[in-house]
Each structure stands twice: as C-alpha cells, then as structure tokens.
Amino acid sequence: MITQLVVSQAVAIQERRSARPGSSIYSGRASMLLERGFRAFKSSNWMVVLSGFVEPVLYLLAFGFGIGQLIGNLEDGLGRPVSYAAFIAPALLATSAMNGAVYDSTWNVFFKMHFGKIYQVMLSSSLGPMDVALGEIGWALLRGVAYSLGFMAIVTPLGLVTNAWGLLAIPAASLIAFGFASIGMAITSYLKSFQQMNWVTFFMLPMFLFSGTFFPVSVYPQWIQMIVQALPLWQGVELIRSLMLGIVDWSLLGHVAYFLVMIAGGLWFTTVRLKALFMR
Amino acid sequence: MAELSYKPGAAVDVKRAVRWGALRVAEYRFYSMSKWMGSILAFGLGNPILFLLSVGLGIGALVDANSGGETLGVSYLQFVAPALLASAAIQGVMDEVTFPTLDGFVWDKLFFAINATSVSARQIANGVMIVALGRGLFTTLLYLGILLLFGAVPLASFFPLLFTSMLAGWGWAALMMAITARLENDEGYFAVIGRFVIAPMFLFSGTFYPLEQMPIFLQPIGWILPLWHSTELGRTLSYDYPIEPSMIATHLGYLTLMGVVGMLLTYPKFEERLSR
C-alpha cells in the first residue's frame, strides 16, 4: 500500500541541495538521463544505430581506396607523401564523431521535445533544466564517442594511424562529439517543424564535403577558405588530422579552445531554452 | 444556420469519376506539394550540386593533376557527371514513394480516404507514381541544365540523357513503392535503406571511378542496383565511352524490367492494404 512518510525521501534529497548556488536549475542528477538513455536504447532499432556508423566507413572505402587509385599520394603539411586514404581517414573520424553526436542531439531530441514530450515530464520532477540539458548532451556525446571508437577500430588495422600521437585522436573525437552534441541540441531547441529540421540535415552535407575532408582547402579562394575555417567540422578535421599524421604543435590548442567555447555556449543556450519552452 | 443545398445522388457523374482516378490523385498531390516547392528544390538539387562541386571539381582537380585523367580518357568532371545525373533522378523519384507514400497508409491515412471515393487502389498507386515521376523530372531537368552550364555534358545528348536517367528513377521507385507498401510502420526502415542500400549504391556503382577497378565482391552492387546501368548508358551518350550494343540493350532491359516488376508487386499490395 501507499504509505506517506512524514518527510519523503525525495524531499530530503532535494532539501540537502537547496543551499547550493544554481539549485533552482541544476539538481546534480544529469546522470539519471543517461540511465534513461540506456533503458530506452535497449529496445531501439539496432540497424538504425549501426547505420550511422557505417556511412563514414563506406566513404573511406569508396573514396580512400577507390578514388585513391586515381589520385595517388598527396603531401602532408611537412612535405612528406601521404596516401589519399590516410589523408581522408582523420576527416572521416571527425565526421563519425559529429554524426553520432548530431543524430541524437537533433532528430532524437526533436522527437522527444515535440512528440514524446518527455522533457516536460522530467521537469515536473525535481530535475532542473540544466540537468536535462547536460544529460541529453552527454547521451549524444556517448554515441559520438562510440562511433569514433568503432571507426578507429577499423582504421588502425588498415595502417592509417602511423604514430603514437594518433592515440590522442580518441579524446579529440570525444571533444568534437561533445561540441556537436551541445550545439546540436541548442539549435534543435529553437526549431519547430520537420521542414526546419530538414535544413539542419541539409547544411550538414556541405559542411561534410567542403571542410577539407576530401581535398585541402587551399584549392579555394582566400575568402571561402576563411568561411570554411570558421566551421566546426574543419576545426575537428584539422585537429585529428594533425594528430594522426603526427604534425603536433601549440596551434592545436586553438582548435581545442574552439570546441570548449562551442560546448559551453551550447549548454548555456540549451538550458535557457528548455526553461523558456517548458517552464514559462 | 444557412440551408444546405442537397440533392442526394445528383452531383457526381459516375463514369467520369471512375475513369481518370490516377490523375485526380496526382492533381491533389501536386497541388499540396506546390506549397513547399522551395524545400523540394533545395533537397532535390542541393545534394547533386554539392557533389558536383566537391567531388567533380574539388577531387576532380586532384585526379586531373595526377595520373587519373589519363586512365579515364576524359576530365574527371565529365566522368562523374552522367553518374551524378542518374543519381539525382533516382533520388528525386524515390523521395515521393518513401515517407509520403507510407504517410498515406500509416499516419494521415490519406489513401484510405481517397479509396473511399470512386478511385481504386490501382489508380492510387499509379497516381503516386505519376507524382513521383513529375517530381523527379523537375529536379533532373534542372540538374541537367546545371551540368550543361558547367560543360560537363554535351547539349546534343540532352534528351537521351534525360530518358536514361528517368528510366532508372522509375525502375527503382517502382521497386521502392512495392517495399513501402509492405511496411506496416516506419521503425527506421528508410534510414536503414538509405544507409545500407542507397549510400553504397551511390558510392560503389562506378560513380566515382570505374566499376571494373573495384574488388570483385563489390561489383555486384553495380550490377543489381539501377545506378550503374544508367551511368553506363549516360557515359556512352555524353562522350565516346566504348560499350557493346548488346550491353546497351541489357542496361535498358534491366531498368525496364525493374520498373515492371516493381509495379506488378505494388498493385496487389495496395489493393490488399486498402481493403483491410
């Protein structure tokens, strides 16, 4: 039977936190959303999950080994010859991280927001909007990391990671996934219709194709280069490519900083937006 | 309240209503589609244009600068253009027989409403295909125009290229329609088909480099799916790409067969589903 405690546990838990700053938007339980994520994930369509991972691998095969035959070797930043496959593999790793993070933080978030309405329910518990933002972004990030780990597992035996710095590609990919998850959810929280969501997908493609993924950005005129360099995928591609080709210097921290700003900005906007949407 | 003028049974001309059902279905759909022409254009044309720029020109520059140009005999742009065109046609026609068609059965259930009038299930299937072809034709024409502007295909082969691309579009869309008719719910099937069928087709149909250069175990992707057949035809039409006459007949025959089989598999399923 239902027994009502004089002070229920839920209240006691919440009261312990109430003195902390920000307790009205963050209750320190973002990890509960990951728990929910795993439960829901168990029953999701595995083929769909797998399919997102397969795409960059197909590109690696088709472009790296197919078109690679027509191209031969390129030169890396230090003038050393590098096979076409080794040139695009880092870019596709960054893309894997991006894809994984973006699927969950855009379409899935959109469905949860407008059809499942689960954020509304979460926010009627003692969770705050910051818990929800951090939890959902964290979940998307996990998928990005999973995709990039899978991609590394394929690329490494193919001999496309040639030096020890390449190991850092994994944390770098996680950083990229975090950045995209964060900004993806922030943008999605502003979108209202399927058409608008389609535009997100629509802009992902050119970013994928033109961010120095398949050919160096030096082919563009100066002003286009500047636009491309402002895009997050280019930042990610450069970071991972430098690591995997072993061209490491302090400038890489610039890319890292870019993603840190992206993460913080995305988190902030998502929190504000969740509050505006479901707590107005 | 105003009086309703109402003469039971007098308004409808039964013969007329029964005859051109497919066109009525198409008319309705074209009308509702015209409202979001912008996004249809963007999505139908966006993809192929982006690939034209990135692969045709960007990677093309790398290929032409290296040994690739000699291997192919033409510029890389000329090499990929017919493939991109066929791919645009296939995508353009297919878009209409996936989500929008499933929508008619599952979400807004519009087909059931149409079927409750004097329009038959078969006419609905035909109507959907007419719309799909119309939509595909629209994007293919525009894309062909763009390829002409880039000098990627010769003007003389405008109509033959349009035909071979649309034939592939129809063949594939007919098969997809038969599959869509068999889906009870989305459950991510289209995402799976997109990534496990459409993407490999796009990447491994001799689109970006000759099919024969691929490992033999990947070559069947080209043989089975429509893109390679249409690409081969397109290449002979747009530059002096050597191909046996018997192979031309094979490609044309295969694409036609695909369309016919697709339609034949579609009709009974539409009928069964709408009479539940």
Place this chain on the structure above:
Amino acid sequence: MFAKDSEVVIRAKNLTKKYKDFVAVDGIDFEVKRGESFGLLGPNGAGKSTTMKMISSVSQRTGGELTILGKEPNTHGPEIRAHLGVVPQKDLLDRELKAWENLFTYGRYFGLSRKFLKQKVEELLEFAQLTEKRNSKADDLSGGMQRRLAIARGLVNEPEILMLDEPTTGLDPQARHILWDRLFRLKEQGVTLVITTHYMDEAEQLCDRLIVMDKGKIMAEGSPAALIKQYSSKEVVEVRFGTDKNEKFAPQLEELADRIEVLPDRILLYTEKGEELLTKIVDAGLHPVTSLVRRSSLEDVFLRLTGRTLVE
C-alpha cells in the same frame, strides 16, 4: 500529521499570469488545506492548466503571491516539485520505456535509490492494477491504463500533493470509475488532491471544495452541493421544440418556471419540482419534441454564472 489537518499547503493571493497581451490567470485568491480534495472547474481556456503549472512550479507567475508548503516557487522550484506528484493532461509517458521502467526512471529523476524504487514500483503497479502489464511498452496500454500509469508515476516520490490535470478526459465510463476509485483511496490516505476538470460529475464526485473559473477569474467558490444550492434550483427540465422554434416558446415558458435559459438547441427550466412543471407545460398546450427532468448540476451553476455552457 493529525495536528496539521487544517494546515494550508497552497496559498495564492492575487495570482496572475500574463503571456504578452493575454491574461491567462487574472488575480485569483485561494487556499488549499492539507488532505483536502480541491477542484478547479471551468471550460477550456479558463486558466485552470496555467494555474496548475504555476503550482507545479514549472511556470513563473507574473504577479501576486504563491506559496506551496510555505515555499516560494520562483526560487525553490526543484524543492517544491519534490513534494508534488504531477499527472499531466496527456499522460506524457515515456514511449520508449516499458510500464515499470516509466515508474522506475521517473523515481530516479528524484534521486531515489534503486533499492527503494524496486519495491516502490511493484507497490505502485499493484495500486494501478498494472502488475500484469509491467513489461508492456507505454504505447501498447489502453487509454485507461496509460492514465493509471501516469497517476502511479506521479506517486513515485510519495508526494504530499497530487496534481491531476483533467484526469478522466478521453476515458470511457468504466475506465473513469476505476480511476475515481483509485483517487478516493489516495484521498483516504491523506494525500491532498488538486484536480482540474471540465466535467461536472467528476467535480461533484471527487472534490470537497472547488473554484469555478472563467476567463482567468474565479466566478464562485464552495463545495459542489453549496454551489448548486446557491446558484441553481433543485431540478431542471430540459425541453426541445426543434431548431428555430425554441426562441418562439421562450416567453410562455418563462412564466411557468423560476428561471429559464434558452440555448440554441434546447431550453432549460429551473424549478424545485420538475415533474410538476413538465405537466404544466403540456397543460399549457405546448408539446416539446423531447423533454427530460434531471437534478441540477454544476453545469447549471456555470451557465448561471457565465451565461455559457461548459462544453461548447
């Protein structure tokens, strides 16, 4: 707990909510006492749901005062929500999860331990008569089951106040009665219920006390019986003469009853003795197409207060 019986758990004073130019809740005052079953009655758009959201502290008021269990919702949202159980209008179950997972996960949002929840979930499934459906996806449950699951979910943190927004809207009569039964049991256990509804019978069944809302304002307040007594007569006779004709007979009928309301499709006559009045009508040579004598209800109270019917 005994001493707290008359303790006020929700106090609203001049409570106001504006969305840009639109005033959803227009300066209302009310108090809810511990253990009470309190209703907000009114048509769609009356401001009930907005009031509920402000109490649930997921919506910030734009004016007036509001305290829940003595706490300020603007600054103590999560803390207040820990005391509340919320059953939203459309259930909003997590469709990707099974029935029991819906309860478990929601409990985790409150930070409750797995050990506590394991037992709690079983208890709640039983209470909601869903033990056999524990492994069904939320989507595969019937409307009544979904609603019961939503109520069970709202109880997972053992809340002092349970908020129910239109709890039986869209349910068939049998499902409604099962639900009412469950809510009665909660009430017996001392849970404070706050219920919005636009169903009169529901308000009469469930609420000790209610406020009638219209256009963001409180029109009347009291127990269902007191409101009916104050704003209506004991019985009501409904007659129909056919479209367009109701208007014509109205003057004649007005003389026979205490008070009448002419609606587009029917006329309502208020009286202490319904059958007698109906005889008088026939005796006066009026022959309605259909007629009906019934007890007066909150619907009539609302009509009297606003000149409009509740469900339009």
